[in-house]
Amino acid sequence: MRRFLVMGVMAVLALTGCGGGEPAAISAAGLSSAKDSTFVYLHHLDIVTDWDPASSYSNEIVAMENIYDSLTIYNPRTRRAGPRLAVAWTSSADGKTWTFTLREGVVFHTGRPVDAAAVKASVERTKRLGAGAAYIWDSVQQIVVRDPLTVEFRLKYAAPLDIIASSGYAAFVYDTHAAGSGDLGKWFQTGRDAGSGPYTVASWTKGREKELVLRAFDGYWGGWDGPHYRNVEFRVTPDPDRAYRMLLRGEASYVQRLNTQLFLRARATAGVRTIQVPSFQNLLVLFNSASGPLADVRLRKAVQKAIDYDGLITRMRGAAAPASGLVPEGLLGHVPGQRSRQDLAGAAELLAQAGYGPDGAPLRLTLTYAEGDDDEALLVRLLTDALASLNVQVEAKAMQWNDQWSRGKATDPAKRQDIFVMYWYPDYADAYSWFLNVFHSAEPVSFNLTYLKDKNLDERIDTLPSLVTSDRGAAEKAYADLQKRLVEKDAVVAVPWVSTYQRAYLGNVQGYTDNPAYSNVVFVHDLIPGG
Structure with a gap:
């Protein structure tokens, strides 16, 4: 990919606990109302990478679902x-x-x-x-x-x-005849749509802060009786401090992502609503099992043991929950009691078995992670320090997603990383998405960034949809067995946490809920703009 119905009336009061340079109060003039009915969604990444509903597979889900x-x-x-x-x-x-x-x-x-x-x-x-x-x-x-x-x-x-x-x-x-005799794929990529949802594209300007504007589709089957937001603006705002200030000024309705410090301040701010909910999204630390030093399973297990799982959860202050295996709680296939713990002595022993560690040869590893993600940066910092104490040097590089992914998919194995850090959430509410996309053989490489190629493993993954339909008990066992193999036996992945979403939005936005199957999506038609 939740849970709360939040309703409230905006109070225009002096704010407390705010640093210098912030507004002393939220301005009523800047707030969305039933009259102007524009919902402003702030995202820290570009909104649209692909307009074709057949191939769309990125951040544009937040718009496409509307x-x-x-x-x-x-x-x-x-x-x-x-x-x-x-x-x-x-x-x-x-x-x-x-x-x-x-x-x-x-x-x-x-x-x-x-x-x-x-x-x-x-x-x-x-x-x-x-x-x-x-x-x-x-x-x-x-x-x-x-x-x-x-x-x-x-x-x-x-x-x-x-x-x-x-x-x-x-x-x-979607309407497959929308382009007439023209090329439908090209027609979509100009920023046009052929959906039946509550909103249609009004404007799209790639690279601009106000990247996308949607307007109400009057013929929507769900109707427009009663108060609704008639317009939706998606703005790209990478700086969380700026996003937070825009919310305080009433220039934004909703901030998709705040760091923990800002979220805690938002919770204590009059006129701002917050929501903290579990998700189906977890962080994966993927190990290159095909080439480089981590082709040795002992070294993969050593890196697993070096991660400070408990320390990360503590430092993230509510933004994450401990992971138990690969499958988050709430999905078929979740296995309780599989929580990992840091074990530096065990890591040192495994390194020594492979000829490395404090009394052996130095080990050098490369790692890539998302630029601008404070939580991933925390993981990398703690892991790098822990491994340095074991005579393992990590060359960590923060990268824009497309650059990181391109490196991971390089046809030349020498150009790939040893450790790839990324988030994953399911395409639909079933754990199959992790196993098929991330651990099934793939040629060319897509998201299989552990580079596994195992026919037996592939066959076991391929049986999952049928088992879920015909024998849920057998499906549960199959998921448990696969996780035990991938995490414990083959050690191709570590799972430091499951994300807990921390959102902030204006107090006059009523009816907001969060659905874990649709990561970061706000179903705007369901909201009620308050006065």
């Missing part, structure tokens, strides 16, 4: 799929035939109807392009239009298609 609809949507309270474009669905006893009944009267922003033929065309195009998270439809063998509001999916193997259809990526239903 522009496009999927057949279903994940409900974190019931832990099941709920209705969206589909109002009902059934599956055969063997889990290989799924029939969805569509909502009546829905239209795309282009004016064309959202019917069974449109669903079939969307999924088939996404499968054909095979980009981004298109793998979610791999089980689909055939799609049959039964009538305008009934679509049937016939699968090659059993899979939980109701949950798959709620995916944050690659599950969007």
Whole structure:
């Protein structure tokens, strides 16, 4: 990828606990209201990297989920799929035939109807392009239009298609005829959309702070009765201090990411609401198991043991929870009681076995992590210091994501890093996303940045969707066994924490909730702009 309904009235009061240069009070003139109804979302990264709903696989999820609809949507309270474009669905006893009944009267922003033929065309195009998270439809063998509001999916193997259809990526239903006789992919990349969601693109200026503006789609099936935000602005604000000041001035409605210090100040600030919620997102420390010194499993285990897991949780002051295995709590496959602990003596012993350590040869490792991420920087600093005490020197480099990822995917193994630090959250609410994307063999390399190539492991991963559908007990065991192998036996990954999201937003924003299956998404149509 939660949980709270927050309602409140903005109090224009003197702020306490604020440093110099900050406003003494939030200005009522700057606040969003039912009249101007613009919701301003501040993100620390660029919003859009890919406008095509078939291949989109990055930060633009925060906008796309407000522009496009999927057949279903994940409900974190019931832990099941709920209705969206589909109002009902059934599956055969063997889990290989799924029939969805569509909502009546829905239209795309282009004016064309959202019917069974449109669903079939969307999924088939996404499968054909095979980009981004298109793998979610791999089980689909055939799609049959039964009538305008009934679509049937016939699968090659059993899979939980109701949950798959709620995916944050690659599950969007869109008008495949939007470009007419033109190239639909090129048409999308100019900043146009063909969704059926509550908002449509008003403007997009790549590289600008106010990168994207959405406006209300009057024909939205969910309606516009009562107060709603009619416009949504997405602004790119990398500096958390500036983002916080914009919130205090009423120039922003919502800040997606604050550091812990600012979040604690926001909690004590009149007129600002905060929310702290668990997520499905964890931090992965991926070890190069194919080349370089960490091809030796003893050295991978030594680095695992050098991480100060408890110290990190303490220092992050609520922004993280201890991890137990690879799968966060709340997802099928989570295994309690698998928490890791620092063990420097054990690390030294493993290093010595490999000829390194305090009394052996010096070991040099390279590490890459995200530039501007204070939490990752803390991990790197503590790990670097701990390893230095064991005669292991780490050359750590903070990089922009695209540069870091490009290095990790280098065709020349000599150009790759020894340790790759990154976050992961599921494409849909199932742990399969970690195992298929991060640990399954992949050629060329994509997110398999441990560079594992193991046919037996791949076969075990490939059985997971069928097991989830047919035998959840067997699926739980399969997930537990895979985690034991990857974390303990093969030691290709360490998991220092599961992120706890810390958000801040204006007190006049009512009805905000956080859904862990859609990382960083605010479903703006569900909000109520207060006075």
